[in-house]
Amino acid sequence: MNGVGHGQHALLTVDLVVLTVRDDQLQVVLIERGKDPFRGRLALPGGFVRSNEDIDEAAVRELAEEAGLDGRQLHLEQLRTYATPGRDPRGRVASVAYLALAPDLPIPVAGTDARNARWAPIDSVIDRPNALAFDHDRILADGVERARAKLEYTTLATAFCLPTFTISDLRRVYEVVWSTTIDARNFHRKVVNAENFLTPTGGKRASEVGRPAALYRAGGATVLYPPMLRSSAAHAGDVAG
Known part of the structure; x- marks a missing residue:
């Protein structure tokens, strides 16, 4: 995630649940964090919304920067907002999560502050306690359930x-x-x-x-x-x- 300015009472991020069917499995894009907090941990792609940026634009930008994916070619919808105090050790940070779906997506390419990006079968991640950084386990579970329900x-x-x-x-x-x-x-x-x-x-x-x-x-x-x-x-x- 990108750096942020000081003196703000609350900060806003976007996080992305990107799903596709690969190798006859439902899979999600995960990145390996290259910065603290949670350096080296797996997480959903995402980052801070810039001060002059629309939230949807931030989601498309972060998909490109952290996973090398073109969000304009995906089905992209807002999932929900996560703002529980303590969800981010850097301070009061709210996240607008997105669900993105598309067929036959390429291997993601890590960029900016992500050290690695990969497809991971849902079954290898979901329902595993603390498999992902921040509260991304919960966001992923909610995204998968949204896709199943819809x-x-x-x-x-x-x-x-x-x-x-x-x-x-x-x-x-x-x-x-x-x-x-x-x-x-x-x-x-x-x-x-x-x-x-x-x-x-x-x-x-x-x-x-x-x-x-x-x-x-x-x-x-x-x-x-x-x-x-x-x-x-x-x-x-x-x-x-």
Whole structure:
């Protein structure tokens, strides 16, 4: 994180939960801190908001500086604000956390005060006490839960897909993010019938086994109707509608 001026009663930072599906796993960008406090510890990318800077602009800048990622190409939304006293040993610091999602992201490149940047499988970090610096364990858990919840009622799953994708690609996103198995036939029926969720491209992708698979792109809808519920997927191997 960048240095700050003195004499301020409270300081403002941004922290970023950047998620993608890599190697058939839900993964997050982590950086190794190059400065105190928590030098050498893993943390989410982020930093202080400059005095003349919009918060959204700060989030995009920090993604570029600390992980070499272009935030303008990602789905980027505010998660929540974290301002518990004592969360940062440098003083009273509030953080606006962001959730960022995208498909097929490159290996992150560390910059500024980050010594290293990497993708880490969620399962290797989440629910491990004090795995990350500051209160980033809590921020990461909240970001993952936000992504999982929004897959139920919104079309956010397509943010994890390339511009064109198959139904199998989309189903695998749900399975990886939710850590469950979903019935392929029922899933296909639900998503193709969901209002303006997917748009057929007319193209197909050849496969080594079976017939070529139809290609789709994201439709114009942002709300998923009917919704798909994790409880049904987890307990019955199906999606609810």
